Amino acid sequence: MEEATHTPAEQDFLRALAAALPAERVRSGRESLQPYECDGLSVLRELPLCVVLPQDREEVQTLLRLCRQYQIPVVPRGAGTGLSGGARPVAGAVLLSLARMNRILDIDLENRTARVQPGVRNLAISEAVRPFGFYYAPDPSSQIACSIGGNVAENSGGVHCLKYGLTVHNVLALEVLTADGEVLHLGGLTPDVPGYDLLALFIGSEGLLGIVVEVTVRLLPVPENTVVLLAAFAELSLAADAVSAIIAAGIIPAGLEMMDRLAIQAAEDFVHAGYPRDAAAILLCELDGSAEELVERVALVEEILRRQGADSIRVARDPDTRALLWKGRKAAFPAVGRMAPDYYCMDGTIPRGRLAEVLEQIARWSEEIGLAVANVFHAGDGNLHPLILYDANAAGQIAAAESFGQRILALCVEVGGSITGEHGVGVEKLDSMCVQFSAAELETMHRIKGAFDPEGRLNPGKAIPTLHRCAELGAMHVHGGVLPFPELERF
């Protein structure tokens, strides 16, 4: 333990912590802290003061009360799979890992709910209720590893949120601890609980408003039948327009995903899903429902895809073929990761009708800047995930990738979208927040933070930029205007 680098106050705190919690709950010293120095956004690193791994609510409470007493900030962390640096440690702050609070507390089949601790993995919920014919709908690509507490912090989506909604639509109740360690119950098993909808406010608040210690989720019956269609297109814009055409026809697919040439090839090389390598883009469209309904819907979607210029269409009806088609999509990020030393994953949303033009603009910028981009994303809800390929060891490429990313996000805002659809702001998109929101709007968010955490101890410096930062950047909030894209000093 390198106590010498700690301030006297920090040393007092660490001593008090050691006295209050069992020894194995606390980690300090450089070597044991290093695994926690970043989340999924590995380019931003910082060592925390210490890492605390509580096993129950009371231990979290004990920690939070000590943090209040010694004025020590707290950064909560779930599985650490977040992509925006939301769980990146802050120097001098405790990193509070909820990973050990990973028990499913109750499955209530009568009310179709599950009550779980925050460290339970997203997929573990669906696995636990599958034998009873139920599942938990939001399925972020990282679902095998990411935790439900992290999903609450980020309002995570996934492949199926076009039809089944985001975390905010599927979480019924939360038990949270305030910065002072006080217990709050938000939402409930009954609809439309009286008072302000603090549950909706809390979901997606990136660990700034409180610490989640229990989550009650809604379970859905597993659909009777599922069919996946794979359509290949010779032009990116044809695929993009087909997305709008399907929605415009009154069809809400369970999932509607798109991959471009680079992503297709990467996925094929990696998992051999049988994607057409020569296609400029593919669409994966999942439909679910009764057998009779699916016969009709599949025929309709096939007809639309053909009319929109699809070169080939495959229809997967059996579970194995469906799984294979999804396998390429689900493995797309790591697959792309094999193509370059580093990649930077973006996460903007745009109106579906602007897909073609935005993708074309990104391709032009990619040429100009000289960094390749692979696109693999939730086309049905206009949620882009451009993956910018770069080499961190090549001079200037990190900065070039970051500034390219900011340009993409500014473009998303310009066409009426958002700088983040599901990955959150974290530290990564603080500057882009200045583009999407006015000073008055950001100030309002700071006031809301103050209502929950007056002393600003929870996840300081994340999610909402200071007005000072925005002013310094000169990134004016302009509706539909042209914006400056300043390079950043950090990163």
Added chain:
Amino acid sequence: MDITGRLQEQVQDAYAAQRPLRIRAGTTKSFYGRPVDADAELDLREHSGIVDYQPAELYVTVRAGTRLRELQETLAGQGQTLAFEPPCHGEDSTIGGVVACGFSGPARPYAGSARDHLLGVRILDGRGQDLRFGGHVMKNVAGYDLSRLMVGAQGSLGVLLELSLKVLPLPARHMTFVQERQMAAAIKEMQRWEAQPIPLSASAWMDGQLYLRFSGAESALAGLRACVGGDLLLPAEATQFWAQLRDQQLPFFAPGSALWRLALPTGTPPVLMELPQLLEWGGSIRWLRGDASAEEIRAQTASRNGYAIQYRGAPNPHPLPPLSEPLRILHGRVKDAMDPRHILNPGRLYADL
């Protein structure tokens, strides 16, 4: 017409003068909530009209004073609808009023609530600032979700100027089955159907009869007649029944004794059997008529993890159940953050908000 400028001026003046405002539009829901302690009115009726409607993008942006009927006609013209089935408490009901009260109709347990379908808002806060939160894309996690916070706040956190709402295709067909059931059996039956992957879109129980509605494409409903059982209502009858339930036009809701809205976990067995009841939302909402004491009703619901609202009828200074102390304090701080001088609908939701 866009009267943002005028409204903003009024709120700024009220802020400067610390003069509370009663926000109003159609006043069809003035029965709901507490009386507002304000002399001045902020009238939203003229602030109406559709700002942006993109059927293929599945959203509509509309001014808060737009009449619900007018909005629904526009959407229906494009084969679309607000899937949460907003109740219409009168010709003058506005979309702003529905969202402010957080009201949803019979489809709510299956299609989601008003809050679930809200994508973004433009509001005036208690300082008269013109603010936008959320947007009109389906996924947007930039910053706190202050838009959904407005739903059910009854105007106490901000004046709703514009709302962006998700719209969905109108189902091609509905089928409503009616079965003779006692209340307890009906609750079990609703539970059973809710656990199936079938397009259940509404459920209700009244006068010994269980009503189950299924909605979707013709092909999606094809096999139901054989497996659901009961009498199939004629389409016109069914449409009328669900509309009257949604808008509280059924005789059960006629003026008279107090009307209580009990919210309970769906599987809760019958409570307060001695009082006339109407159940909906899979049994999670139980409407009660009669003059049982508020204490008795609240105690019965609280002990079953539910809550009770005195919805209308006999005056009650506390129509909503009290908040827990930590939540009460937090509500006060959130109110102060949004409306520091308590000029927006003060007292409507809770006495001190």
